[in-house]
Amino acid sequence: MAKIETIEVATAARPYPVLVGGGLLERAGILDQWMGGGDVLAVTSRTVAGLYLDRLPLLLGARGCESIILPDGEEAKDASHWQRILRRMARLGLGRDCTLLALGGGCVGDVAGFAAACYHRGVDYVQLPTTLLAQVDSSVGGKTAINTDWGKNLLGAFHQPRAVLCDTRALDTLPEREYAAGLAEVVKYGMIADSGFFDWLESNKRMLLARDDDCLRYAVRRSVEIKARIVAEDEHDRSGRRAALNFGHSFAHAIEHSAGYGEWLHGEAVAAGMCMAARLAVLEGGLQEAERKRLEALLDALGLPVHAEGFGADTLKRAMLADKKNLKGAIRLVLPNGMGRARLTGDFSDESLDAALKGREP
Ligand code: NAD
Ligand code: GLY
Numbered sequence: 001m002a003k004i005e006t007i008e009v010a011t012a013a014r015p016y017p018v019l020v021g022g023g024l025l026e027r028a029g030i031l032d033q034w035m036g037g038g039d040v041l042a043v044t045s046r047t048v049a050g051l052y053l054d055r056l057p058l059l060l061g062a063r064g065c066e067s068i069i070l071p072d073g074e075e076a077k078d079a080s081h082w083q084r085i086l087r088r089m090a091r092l093g094l095g096r097d098c099t100l101l102a103l104g105g106g107c108v109g110d111v112a113g114f115a116a117a118c119y120h121r122g123v124d125y126v127q128l129p130t131t132l133l134a135q136v137d138s139s140v141g142g143k144t145a146i147n148t149d150w151g152k153n154l155l156g157a158f159h160q161p162r163a164v165l166c167d168t169r170a171l172d173t174l175p176e177r178e179y180a181a182g183l184a185e186v187v188k189y190g191m192i193a194d195s196g197f198f199d200w201l202e203s204n205k206r207m208l209l210a211r212d213d214d215c216l217r218y219a220v221r222r223s224v225e226i227k228a229r230i231v232a233e234d235e236h237d238r239s240g241r242r243a244a245l246n247f248g249h250s251f252a253h254a255i256e257h258s259a260g261y262g263e264w265l266h267g268e269a270v271a272a273g274m275c276m277a278a279r280l281a282v283l284e285g286g287l288q289e290a291e292r293k294r295l296e297a298l299l300d301a302l303g304l305p306v307h308a309e310g311f312g313a314d315t316l317k318r319a320m321l322a323d324k325k326n327l328k329g330a331i332r333l334v335l336p337n338g339m340g341r342a343r344l345t346g347d348f349s350d351e352s353l354d355a356a357l358k359g360r361e362p
Contacts (some may be wrong), residue, residue: 011160016161019164022167028061031101032063045070051130068084079155095120096120102128103128105138145157168216183208188274191339198339202298205298209303254319284335
């Protein structure tokens with residue numbers, strides 16, 4: 001049987017495990033240990049339901065569960081679907097001892113987690129992430145959210161799951177573009193926290209693209225370890241430490257917003273955004289040009305965009321002004337200060353930011 005590795009997320013109120021392994025979604029009764037005394041409702045999306053929903057009776061052992069199927073992608077994070085989940089919970093008469101299962105990508109995880117945070121002022125949920133991005137990022141750390149007509153992820157809560165189960169074999173069915181988008185977040189961890197991991201990614205990029213099981217398990221495990229450590233240090237995103245996880249994201253959100261949501265996958269925008277942030281870091285003296293080129297070459301080899309053409313620098317900058325990390329109207333960004341290190345800062349010139357947004361050679 002394939003090996004399972006467990007990483008603990010040491011949050012203050014209640015630490016929880018993230019399990020990483022191939023075939024976790026085939027293990028009879030594995031979920032039983034995290035179910036409270038009450039009923040279980042599975043939240044999933046159309047595509048994932050067709051692929052994995054029938055596994056749940058096996059995973060739950062003797063228990064049954066009801067399910068609710070949402071649309072795929074960002075549409076699931078509309079308030080109407082969040083309300084549908086809550087209404088269904090109420091109609092089923094679920095009590096405070098119930099558990100939600102979030103089976104799917106980051107969109108399902110975010111909306112199901114937010115429903116769990118709100119129902120009866122908070123009930124348990126378990127994350128069963130089925131995209132690479134959800135396994136290495138969104139399922140860990142307890143950020144839950146839905147989208148609003150004034151912006152993405154602007155209504156949400158911190159609500160940690162009881163457990164996270166990352167079945168790397170479930171990634172076999174993931175479309176190539178979605179898989180590559182998840183790899184962008186994996187590269188992010190190397191850049192912000194572990195230069196040795198970045199070296200490993202460079203050396204193993206072909207095996208990773210081929211979804212080699214050992215490589216993939218290591219990449220997911222190392223990413224989760226890094227995220228778990230950062231979350232434990234700054235669970236509620238207050239000290240600036242957790243903000244490092246948003247390396248490239250202010251640029252990415254501006255690209256996604258300017259292109260129209262759905263045109264660029266989030267991970268694709270993060271790849272181009274990290275390149276812009278790295279360019280700015282070079283101009284400001286925090287990163288060497290050779291290091292910037294390494295980042296660009298790795299992302300390019302993984303099939304990710306390293307430029308965002310066709311957007312005016314002013315348009316992107318306007319969109320960046322709405323970012324949650326800004327302070328008193330001034331843009332603050334996560335910039336690398338060497339490989340494997342990054343910090344949140346507002347200390348850069350407008351000229352450098354313009355040049356980075358235009359993708360000009362430093
Ligand atoms: P997603 O949830 O839209 O999933 C991508 C697509 O893949 C969907 O169509 C889905 O149905 C399909 N899919 C999922 N698993 C599959 C599988 N195993 N095989 C085949 N198809 C599968 O996208 P995502 O990239 O997982 O998540 C993006 C969301 O995550 C965004 O809304 C973003 O804001 C959020 N996010 C949240 C956090 C956080 O900390 N909460 C962090 C990063 C991103
Ligand atoms: N994805 C950013 C965070 O979890 O803080």
